[in-house]
Amino acid sequence: MNEAVILLSGGMDSGVLLAWAGRRYERVHALTFDYGSRHGKREQEKARELANHYGAHLTEIGLSFFNGLFSSSLLTGGDEIPEGPYAQDNISSTVVPFRNGIMLSIAVGYAEDRGISTVLIASHGGDHPIYPDCRPGFTEAMSRAAQEGTFSRVNIQAPFASFDKKAIAGLGRELGLDFRMTYSCYKGGEIHCGRCATCLERKTALGYDQGLDPTEYEQ
Amino acid sequence: MNEAVILLSGGMDSGVLLAWAGRRYERVHALTFDYGSRHGKREQEKARELANHYGAHLTEIGLSFFNGLFSSSLLTGGDEIPEGPYAQDNISSTVVPFRNGIMLSIAVGYAEDRGISTVLIASHGGDHPIYPDCRPGFTEAMSRAAQEGTFSRVNIQAPFASFDKKAIAGLGRELGLDFRMTYSCYKGGEIHCGRCATCLERKTALGYDQGLDPTEYEQ
Numbered sequence: 001m002n003e004a005v006i007l008l009s010g011g012m013d014s015g016v017l018l019a020w021a022g023r024r025y026e027r028v029h030a031l032t033f034d035y036g037s038r039h040g041k042r043e044q045e046k047a048r049e050l051a052n053h054y055g056a057h058l059t060e061i062g063l064s065f066f067n068g069l070f071s072s073s074l075l076t077g078g079d080e081i082p083e084g085p086y087a088q089d090n091i092s093s094t095v096v097p098f099r100n101g102i103m104l105s106i107a108v109g110y111a112e113d114r115g116i117s118t119v120l121i122a123s124h125g126g127d128h129p130i131y132p133d134c135r136p137g138f139t140e141a142m143s144r145a146a147q148e149g150t151f152s153r154v155n156i157q158a159p160f161a162s163f164d165k166k167a168i169a170g171l172g173r174e175l176g177l178d179f180r181m182t183y184s185c186y187k188g189g190e191i192h193c194g195r196c197a198t199c200l201e202r203k204t205a206l207g208y209d210q211g212l213d214p215t216e217y218e219q
Numbered sequence: 220m221n222e223a224v225i226l227l228s229g230g231m232d233s234g235v236l237l238a239w240a241g242r243r244y245e246r247v248h249a250l251t252f253d254y255g256s257r258h259g260k261r262e263q264e265k266a267r268e269l270a271n272h273y274g275a276h277l278t279e280i281g282l283s284f285f286n287g288l289f290s291s292s293l294l295t296g297g298d299e300i301p302e303g304p305y306a307q308d309n310i311s312s313t314v315v316p317f318r319n320g321i322m323l324s325i326a327v328g329y330a331e332d333r334g335i336s337t338v339l340i341a342s343h344g345g346d347h348p349i350y351p352d353c354r355p356g357f358t359e360a361m362s363r364a365a366q367e368g369t370f371s372r373v374n375i376q377a378p379f380a381s382f383d384k385k386a387i388a389g390l391g392r393e394l395g396l397d398f399r400m401t402y403s404c405y406k407g408g409e410i411h412c413g414r415c416a417t418c419l420e421r422k423t424a425l426g427y428d429q430g431l432d433p434t435e436y437e438q
Contacts, residue, residue: 061288065280069325070332097331098324101368105324106288109317113289133368141364148360149320149352 003027005111006120007103008058010046012202013122013160015182016172018054020159021120023175028056029116031107035066035096039188046183053181061106070097100133104142104156112150119146124160124168126201136161165205179206180214194219222246224330225339226322227277229265231421232341232379234401235391237273239378240339242394247275248335250326254285254315258407265402272400280325289316319352323361323375331369338365343379343387345420355380384424398425399433413438 006021008014008030021028032047034040044060051058100121107119123134132138136158143156160168172179184202185192192199194217206213225240227233227249240247251266253259263279270277319340326338342353351357355377362375379387391398403421404411411418413436425432 059288061284063284065282065325069278069280069329096328098328098365098368098373101324101364102321102328105317105320106284109315109321110288112316132370135367138364138368141360141367145320145357145360145364146317148354149317149357151351154317 001026003029003114003116004118004120005029005031005107005116006056007100007107007122008032008047008050008056009122010043010050010182011122011184011198012172012179012182012205013124013165013168015046015050015179016168016175016177017120017122017160018050018056019172019175019177022054022056025118028054029110029114030056030058031061031103031110032058033061033063033103033106035063035099037096037188039183039186042183042185042188042190046181049181059110063102066096098133100131100138101142104146108146108150108154108156111154112152115152117152117154119154119156121156121158122160122168123158124163124165126165165201169205169207178214180216189218192217220245222248222333222335223337223339224248224250224326224335225275226319226326226341227251227266227269227275228341229262229269229401230341230403230417231391231398231401231424232343232384232387234265234269234398235387235394235396236339236341236379237269237275238391238394238396241273241275244337247273248329248333249275249277250280250322250329251277252280252282252322252325254282254318256315256407258402258405261402261404261407261409265400268400278329282321285315317352319350319357320361323365327365327369327373327375330373331371334371336371336373338373338375340375340377341379341387342377343382343384345384384420388424388426397433399435408437411436 002025004021004025006017006028008018018030030051032044034044048058104121111119123139139156139158146156147153184198186196186198187193192215203213221244223240223244225236225247227237237249249270251263253263267277323340330338342358358375358377365375366372403417405415405417406412411434422432
């Protein structure tokens with residue numbers, strides 16, 4: 001059977017990836033991680049909704065050690081989330097060190113255990129300048145490590161590596177994804193704050209100013 | 220300050236690595252993982268003893284999700300541990316898929332969070348045929364992924380990559396390591412069983428037949 005494992009955060013990028021994978025693979029195994037982030041609870045609800053909608057097999061994995069080990073404002077123990085658009089000097093505090101490396105490694109182990117040879121991640125062009133573990137060079141090196149480190153030579157693919165967030169939004173629309181099934185806000189409120197860097201990015205990508213964004217925002 | 224992070228299982232290989240690192244780095248951060256293995260409790264006691272003896276800063280990390288996610292006889296939920304020497308057909312059931320990938324990723328995140336640029340692992344020549352994530356090709360690819368995926372370009376080193384287990388034992392003796400501070404048995408009993416693959420390997424490496432092995436064995 002043609003199967004793939006995907007990292008599903010419940011955000012818009014991985015939501016589109018799930019819709020995309022659903023067309024290409026007979027069976028999709030979605031992994032979602034609770035690493036104690038502020039927005040984790042809301043994201044996980046969305047991950048469940050998405051997996052259920054697309055018939056993916058969802059596994060929720062608790063990484064409770066993140067909060068004790070790492071200092072990041074994204075984690076519930078860390079500093080306040082900065083407001084305003086993404087920029088090196090404010091958003092770097094939201095970096096959870098090597099997060100994608102850790103989640104991909106677990107996904108590779110999951111795939112190897114079940115004889116699945118493909119792991120998918122929604123890393124894309126817009127992420128790269130800020131998070132080193134979202135860059136194509138990282139994903140390629142990690143895929144190489146996965147192939148070397150497994151019997152079934154598991155490979156990692158980032159189909160959106162050359163996309164920006166707008167292109168991902170466009171693809172999601174083509175695939176008929178209801179973006180209200182995804183959640184982006186780093187503050188983790190019931191509805192999107194509309195002011196943090198990810199909300200601003202989401203608005204731009206989904207065409208908020210053009211009235212195309214179905215998301216409900218506080219502001 | 221000249222610092223390094225090491226993966227410390229409490230087994231003889233990582234015990235020697237700690238003794239080795241203690242001579243080369245001003246500060247050593249040891250990470251030990253509890254992933255629900257049968258021998259985990261005994262190993263962790265030894266990791267504590269070793270870290271204490273060598274003045275390393277020890278962090279214990281619980282990976283409770285391993286047991287639900289992976290099927291391996293090494294885990295407490297898995298099959299019985301096979302007896303007799305290492306061979307592909309019996310010992311492959313002890314493989315925890317991509318275990319070194321997962322532990323190294325966490326160590327890389329730990330290093331990145333603290334601005335440390337080196338992670339050490341005790342992978343060696345004797346491991347390679349059985350566990351793909353112990354091979355030099357894997358460690359090198361993983362190091363590349365770590366460099367690509369971190370701001371501080373963390374690198375992973377396996378100083379014993381070209382050693383066999385006898386050479387590691389020899390180095391440990393030179394460094395004055397008391398091997399009773401290390402634990403190898405996959406069965407996880409109070410004293411080493413002396414019959415499982417790791418015990419047989421340990422006996423050979425430490426020169427049991429020559430009366431050089433200080434370990435107490437059941438048999």
